[in-house]
Amino acid sequence: MNNSKHIDWKKYAIVFAITGAIFSTALYASNYFNNKRIYEIKRIQDSISTSILSSETQFSLLSELSCKDVGSSVLSDELNSLAERIEFSAQNLGAENKEVIELKKFYSLLEIKDYILMKRISERCGKKFMFAFYFYGNEKNCQDCQKTSLVLTYLREKYPALRVYSFDYNLDLSAVKTLATIFKIKEPLPIVVIGDETINGFKDKEEMEKILQKIYPKETKEALDLLKTKSATTTEKK
Numbered sequence: 001m002n003n004s005k006h007i008d009w010k011k012y013a014i015v016f017a018i019t020g021a022i023f024s025t026a027l028y029a030s031n032y033f034n035n036k037r038i039y040e041i042k043r044i045q046d047s048i049s050t051s052i053l054s055s056e057t058q059f060s061l062l063s064e065l066s067c068k069d070v071g072s073s074v075l076s077d078e079l080n081s082l083a084e085r086i087e088f089s090a091q092n093l094g095a096e097n098k099e100v101i102e103l104k105k106f107y108s109l110l111e112i113k114d115y116i117l118m119k120r121i122s123e124r125c126g127k128k129f130m131f132a133f134y135f136y137g138n139e140k141n142c143q144d145c146q147k148t149s150l151v152l153t154y155l156r157e158k159y160p161a162l163r164v165y166s167f168d169y170n171l172d173l174s175a176v177k178t179l180a181t182i183f184k185i186k187e188p189l190p191i192v193v194i195g196d197e198t199i200n201g202f203k204d205k206e207e208m209e210k211i212l213q214k215i216y217p218k219e220t221k222e223a224l225d226l227l228k229t230k231s232a233t234t235t236e237k238k
Helices: 002-062 076-093 098-125 145-158 174-182 205-215 217-237
Strands: 130-136 162-168 191-194 197-200
Touching: 076 098, 098 162, 098 174, 130 145, 130 205, 145 162, 145 205, 162 174, 191 205, 197 205, 205 217
Parallel strands: 130 162
Antiparallel strands: 130 191, 191 197
């Protein structure tokens, strides 16, 4: 009987030790990945802060530059890079993650800064840009948002002078809410604003392109003519 109790005690001790080891390992792994995630988020935030500071500096430099020195796409690289980082973060941490939401706020502010800067360049230097404001939501309240994003990406690639600014309609940011108020944006989503026209719901590539050409006839024609010229030049070289 005593020997049986001794064996049971040893068995329980071993089980306890194994359980403790598993728990400690899991806790260590959890802390490791959490710390790694926090470090990555902090790194992204620092990078975004640097980009915002860079945009502020570019605003200041603009007043000192002649029009021939001003590029047609001042903040595009920063915006595209940040969009990719935010998308990566959302996929890994979840779209509702607090840090991801903060990154989206930074990005939204930088988009608005880019719009203001492009407007100044357009007015001061006569450079023509086309502007589109895209308001989207999550999959629950905006099933066509993903398709609309693809259409706008297609148009942006075809028309380099087109500036597409994407905003989460539900983002708790006063600047975005002000923008939505200015454009009188109300659900359902998606909604795209081009010039003075508000486009509700999903429109395919052909429909959206016709609207863009109607609002910006000169700019779209110039882009298409340039595209034809490049295509002809490429064919001749072959």
